[in-house]
Amino acid sequence: MSKKGIAILGATGSVGTQALDVIRAFPDKFEAVVLTCGSNAELLIKQALEFKPKSVVVTDPIQYKKVKEALAFQDTTVLFGEEGLIEVVQYAEIGIVLNAIVGSAGLKPTVIAIQSRKDIALANKETLVVAGELIMALVKEYGVNMLPVDSEHSAIFQCLVGEEQNPIEKIYVTASGGPFRGRKRDELLQVTKAQALKHPNWSMGAKITIDSASLMNKGLEVIEAKWLFDLAIDQVDVIVHPQSIVHSLVQFKDGSMKAQMGVPDMKLPIQYALTYPARFENNFERFNFMDYPTLHFEKADLETFRNLALAYETLRAGGNKSCILNAANEVVVAAFLADKIGFLEMSDVIENTLEKVEFIANPTLEDYLETDRLARLITKEIIKD
Ligand code: NAD
Ligand code: MG
Incomplete structure (x- = not known):
């Protein structure tokens, strides 16, 4: 069997580095053809020296020069910016992006990777939050696989294998509740970023860790699930499960429920997206019941964590609303x-931005990109005031 060529966009991040752990574990199955980063030149250089990819892309102009110099003596092309990303995802050697x-x-x-008929392993949930309808239409049109890496969506996807004939009644996306689970609004006024950055179960990039503390991450995941699995909004429910062992559940029309479980470790959903439909034997940590004698579940508190309610509202409104939500959230x-700004102010500013950016009912890709740009500007102005 020839090796599967992989492009890792965001190779220096939390998911990217764990994806390289997976590739390292299966050197005769996978090959890193492309690695990219924003500004972490040092790590990208190290990765490029180890994996010898065909190309690397750096989106930060100063760091780009550093990488180009460091890799001058190696057979790796160093490309710059969004143009670079758009070029490399089209390489013939790539089976999956x-x-x-x-x-x-x-x-x-x-978008470009799908149009180049590449399968997608998607960790970047923001892609589906901004333009889920458009993206899933492209996936159909170009006949590619969209394989979720987000652990909840990987769980749902795994529960659906073999169930192609059986419609879903509803799904339950599990949420850890983050570091502030159980707190009320007045207890959240003074929380610091250090407290918000301490996730109880997962070690992740800074942005998603803050999103997890504010429950925006779960809001984004509800939107992601709606588009990925082609569901009505009311078919997507959230249940808080502090242990993060049950990664999500699917309920079918006969009332039967399937869950996918395991220790919280992103390497498994990353690996499954790369090996689907096969499962490769690995030596990742196994679950031990005695470490988790009780699993428990509770309702999400949408009054304290308004971001989750806002996410449902933007889904109901449709058009470019979730795109506005996402852009405002990135800025806050x-x-x-x-x-x-303070922790609770994040939701206020997002809500304010949602009222101010013009609604577009049937956005094109250009409309989404323009909405994203405008919403960021408006959010920054609101914060300044
Ligand atoms: P991270 O911040 O650790 O890494 C982000 C990567 O993207 C880095 O390589 C960075 O250099 C690159 N990057 C940043 N800004 C960029 C830009 N403007 N252009 C090009 N590249 C840029 O983030 P992460 O935690 O690895 O998360 C990545 C994605 O995966 C996010 O969408 C997140 O929601 C999702 N996700 C992450 C986890 C996790 O465990 N970390 C779990 C589920 C989903
Ligand atoms: Mg997740």
């Missing part, structure tokens, strides 16, 4: 991480 970029910057490369999270 793992998109592990954070934020809406992942949208355009996903950056502002929170820069100590410019």
Whole structure:
């Protein structure tokens, strides 16, 4: 069997580095053909020296020069920016594009990869939040596989294998509840970014960790699930499950429920997206019942964590609303991480932005990109005031 060529967009991040762990574990099955990063030149250089990819792409102009110099003596092309990303996802050697970029910057490369008939392993949930309807239409048109990497969506996807004839009644997306589970609004006024960055179960990039604390991550995942699995909004429910062992559940029309379980480790959903429909034997950590004698479940608190309610509202409104939500969220999270706004203010600013950006009922790709740009500007203005 020839090796499967993989492009990892966002190779230096939390998902990207774990994807390289998976590739390292199966050197005769996978080959890293392309690695990309935003600004972590040092790590990308290290990765390129180890994996010897055909190309690397750097989107930060200063870091790009550093990488180009460091790899001058190696047979690896060093490309720059979004143009670079768009070029590399089209390479004939690539069988699958793992998109592990954070934020809406992942949208355009996903579109081009699909149009180049590449299968997609999608960690970049923002792609589907911004333009889910358009993306899933492209997936159909070009006949590619869209394989979820997000653990909840991987769980649902795994539960659906072999059930192609059987419609879903509903799905339950599990949520850990994050570090502030059980707190009320007045207890969240003073929380710091250090507290918000401490996720109880998962170690992830900064943006998604803040999203997990504010429950925006679950809101984004509800939107992601709606488009991925072609569901009505009311078919997507959220259940808080603090242990993060049950990664999500599917309920079928006969009332039967399937869950996918395991220790919280992103390497498994990453690996499954790369090996689907096969399962490769590995030595990742196994679940031990005695470590988790009780699993429990509770309702999500939508009054305290308004972001989750806002996400459902934007789904109901349709058009470019979820795109606005996502752009505003990216800006408020950056502002929170820069100590410019408080934890609870994030939802206020997002809500305000949602009212201010023009609604478009049937957006094109250009409309989404323009909405994303405008919403960021407006969110920044609101924060300044
Ligand atoms: P991260 O911040 O650790 O890594 C992001 C990667 O994208 C880095 O390689 C960075 O250099 C690159 N990047 C950042 N901005 C970029 C830009 N503008 N253009 C091009 N590249 C850019 O993030 P992460 O935690 O690995 O998350 C990546 C994606 O996967 C996110 O969409 C996140 O929601 C999703 N996800 C992550 C996890 C996890 O465990 N970390 C789990 C589920 C889903
Ligand atoms: Mg998730």
